[in-house]
Amino acid sequence: MTLVVAADQLGKVFGTGSDSVEALAGIDLSIPQGDFISLIGPSGCGKSTLLRLIGDLLEPTSGNLLTNGKQPSQARLDRDYGMVFQSATLLDWRTVRKNVELPLEIMDIAAEERSKRAGEMLELVQLDQFGDHYPWQLSGGMQQRVAIARALAFEPSLLLMDEPFGALDEMTRELMQQEVLRLWRETGISVVFVTHSIPEAVFLSTRVVVMTPRPGRISAEITIDLPAKRDQDTREDPRYFELITEVREVLRRGEA
Amino acid sequence: MTDASTEQGTSTTAVRTGVSVVALIATLVLFWEGYKFIWTALEWTWPVNPSDRTLPHTWDIVAALFKPAQRNGPLLIFVELKAALFTLREAFVGFIIGGSIGFGLGVLFVRSKTSERAFMPYVVGSQTVPILAIAPMVVVWGGKLDIPQWLTVSIIAAYLTFFPVTINTLRGLRSPEPTAVELMRSYASSPNETLWKLQVPSAMPYIFTALKVSAAASVIGAIVGELPAGFRGGIGRDLLQFSQQFTAAPEKLFAAVIIAGLAGMVFVGAVTAAEHRFIAGSRREPT
Numbered sequence: 001m002t003l004v005v006a007a008d009q010l011g012k013v014f015g016t017g018s019d020s021v022e023a024l025a026g027i028d029l030s031i032p033q034g035d036f037i038s039l040i041g042p043s044g045c046g047k048s049t050l051l052r053l054i055g056d057l058l059e060p061t062s063g064n065l066l067t068n069g070k071q072p073s074q075a076r077l078d079r080d081y082g083m084v085f086q087s088a089t090l091l092d093w094r095t096v097r098k099n100v101e102l103p104l105e106i107m108d109i110a111a112e113e114r115s116k117r118a119g120e121m122l123e124l125v126q127l128d129q130f131g132d133h134y135p136w137q138l139s140g141g142m143q144q145r146v147a148i149a150r151a152l153a154f155e156p157s158l159l160l161m162d163e164p165f166g167a168l169d170e171m172t173r174e175l176m177q178q179e180v181l182r183l184w185r186e187t188g189i190s191v192v193f194v195t196h197s198i199p200e201a202v203f204l205s206t207r208v209v210v211m212t213p214r215p216g217r218i219s220a221e222i223t224i225d226l227p228a229k230r231d232q233d234t235r236e237d238p239r240y241f242e243l244i245t246e247v248r249e250v251l252r253r254g255e256a
Numbered sequence: 257m258t259d260a261s262t263e264q265g266t267s268t269t270a271v272r273t274g275v276s277v278v279a280l281i282a283t284l285v286l287f288w289e290g291y292k293f294i295w296t297a298l299e300w301t302w303p304v305n306p307s308d309r310t311l312p313h314t315w316d317i318v319a320a321l322f323k324p325a326q327r328n329g330p331l332l333i334f335v336e337l338k339a340a341l342f343t344l345r346e347a348f349v350g351f352i353i354g355g356s357i358g359f360g361l362g363v364l365f366v367r368s369k370t371s372e373r374a375f376m377p378y379v380v381g382s383q384t385v386p387i388l389a390i391a392p393m394v395v396v397w398g399g400k401l402d403i404p405q406w407l408t409v410s411i412i413a414a415y416l417t418f419f420p421v422t423i424n425t426l427r428g429l430r431s432p433e434p435t436a437v438e439l440m441r442s443y444a445s446s447p448n449e450t451l452w453k454l455q456v457p458s459a460m461p462y463i464f465t466a467l468k469v470s471a472a473a474s475v476i477g478a479i480v481g482e483l484p485a486g487f488r489g490g491i492g493r494d495l496l497q498f499s500q501q502f503t504a505a506p507e508k509l510f511a512a513v514i515i516a517g518l519a520g521m522v523f524v525g526a527v528t529a530a531e532h533r534f535i536a537g538s539r540r541e542p543t
Contacts, residue, residue: 057438076444083442085435093457093535102453106443 002069004158004190005031005054010063011215012049022215023049027063029209029218033157036184036191038201038208040247041254046216047194048162054192055081055160068157079107081158082151086166088143090135090150097122097131100150107154121149124183141172145179152187159184161193165200174235177203181230198251202243203230210247212254220250285314312507317514320507336491336512340519343490346406347478347523350413351470357414358421358470359463363451365422366429383419387477390415392484405487412481417470424466428459464531471527475520491516 010027013020024046031037039047052058053065056072067075075081082103090099100118109117122128125145135143144164151159161180165173181204184191195201201208202224210220224243226234234240292313295306304311321333329335361379365372391412398408432454440450482492491512498509 052438055442057441076442079444081442083439085439087433087435089433089435089439091436091454091457093460103443105453106440106445106449 002033003030003066004033004035004068005029005037005192006064006066006069007050007053008064010050010053010065011061012046012053012058013061024053024060025215025217027216027218031190031192033190034188035206036181036193036204038193038195038205039211040195040198040201040208041211041216041251042196042213044216045211045213047211049216050211051160051162051192051194054158055083057083075158079103079154080156081160082154082156084144084147084151084159084161084164086163088135088140088147090143090146092135094135095131096127096133096135096138096146099135099146100153103150103154109154117153118149121153122146124152124186125149125179139172140168141176144168144176148180148183152183152189157189159189159191161191163194163196166195173200178231180204198244198247199235202226202240202247203234208243208247210250210254212251219254222247222250288314309503309506312510317507317510320505320511321514332508332511333515336494336515339489339491339494340515342406343475343478343482343492343516344519344523346409346481346490347413347471347474347519349407350410350415350477351417351467351474351523353410354414354417354474355421355467355470358418358466359425361418361422362425362429362459365426366455367447372426379419379422382415387412387416387480391481394481395485399485405485406489408485409478409481409487409490413474413477416473416477420466420469420473421463424462425459428462429455431462432458460535464527464535467527467531468524471523472520475516475523479516491519 007027007029010024010029011022012024013022015021027050029050039050041047049058053060054067054072056067056076065072068078068080070078070080090096091102094102097115097118100121101114104114104117119128119131122131125148127142127145127149130138130142130146135146138146147164164180165176168176177200180191183189191204193201193204205224208222208224209218210222211217212219222243226237226239226243288311291304292306292311295301295304300306308316321336322331324330325332325335361375365376394412394415395405395408398405398411403411429451436454436458437450440454445453478490479492479495481487482490483496486493486496494512495509495516498505498512502509
């Protein structure tokens with residue numbers, strides 16, 4: 001089985017000398033293709049740092065890491081992954097459609113093909129009516145859907161999401177979770193999802209990776225054995241609550 | 257929003273602007289004449305003597321504009337408007353030269369920390385040298401190099417304009433949020449693509465703020481640039497001449513000052529109009 005992420009004794013230290021901070025230590029992690037993995041833990045546990053190492057937005061200080069079976073820098077140059085941040089990070093001088101086309105422009109894809117793909121992506125996130133709107137005319141949830149469409153536009157095999165729904169209200173958040181699950185099923189993409197919401201991690205993932213801070217370490221990996229097809233009923237499933245409790249207890253043990 | 261309501265919005269704004277301009281002028285006239293009246297009545301002479309020689313009546317200033325500048329010559333207002341237009345042309349060329357240099361330096365500095373460290377002190381230092389000291393040197397050098405005199409004046413104007421553009425371009429190019437920079441990196445974007453697709457568009461509100469400052473400064477630069485050589489044709493020479501005749505005909509100097517001020521306002525207004533055209537409403541002013 002191919003691994004989209006393979007980390008071996010991965011470590012990251014910020015700064016040098018007495019001011020240095022050890023953000024990650026001894027991270028061993030394997031993510032098989034097609035999985036939906038959540039990284040969860042309190043602030044400062046290094047979950048966003050780990051995501052950035054996978055995407056070659058940061059460089060590790062020690063250990064080995066392969067993204068899509070390559071050095072992360074090569075995976076980045078090959079545009080193997082799409083990235084979604086907590087803030088939608090849309091360029092506000094571009095229309096929604098032009099925002100989705102941005103990565104395609106950088107990849108030198110012809111205008112006709114760009115506009116075709118942007119149209120398909122907007123359809124996929126159900127925003128095809130809003131292509132000519134500007135980002136500020138959209139709600140927070142819609143903006144985040146544009147950001148997801150943009151990340152998927154060049155058909156990467158891996159989607160990296162850094163607390164993408166952290167700034168949304170609870171109702172929008174639940175809708176977006178359904179949405180991202182649907183996209184995951186339809187595209188067969190692998191997802192690494194950073195969150196600090198336990199129910200969100202359990203609802204979305206095939207596996208939850210629990211992290212503890214100072215330095216950031218993986219304290220447990222919990223396989224989520226809920227049915228593959230998840231909907232509003234899943235949120236009332238007794239097993240869902242059991243798993244939430246399990247994750248919570250691991251997190252609490254990490255704090256003690 | 258429909259087109260009709262946009263148009264209505266524009267015309268309401270225009271009316272409001274018109275009303276506030278008239279109100280401002282009325283207030284200034286009232287203040288000027290009120291000062292003159294009270295200080296004359298109480299025989300005060302401090303801080304400014306209210307006599308007609310130092311503080312002519314506002315209507316005398318306006319009247320001066322509509323008298324011939326010389327015997328049997330055209331009206332002063334036409335002479336000064338023509339001179340102002342001449343000066344504006346020099347200022348505009350200086351503005352383009354200075355703006356381009358400013359933008360170029362901003363890009364250079366954002367690309368290379370070393371060049372910023374090496375050159376930034378000189379860029380800042382250049383602005384602490386008074387333009388009055390620089391202007392005669394540039395005029396002399398320009399003369400030696402056979403550069404047309406108006407272009408020499410433009411270079412002096414450019415000297416005043418490049419600085420705000422450099423500083424604001426640099427700040428604007430650094431303004432994108434860190435995640436936007438990470439996003440471009442995740443696309444394996446080249447430095448040039450990141451510059452043109454992310455940094456320059458992000459910098460536009462900052463650059464336009466600088467261009468407004470520079471537009472006003474370029475007019476000052478052009479006027480000052482005309483002085484040392486007594487360069488004819490522009491409004492600088494007239495200001496110099498009228499200030500020498502101040503005790504005899506103070507209203508002429510004030511009239512020329514008003515026209516010079518108008519020239520600067522027209523230029524800044526044009527830059528503001530360009531800003532509204534190029535930048536969407538939601539992102540005009542940097543915060």
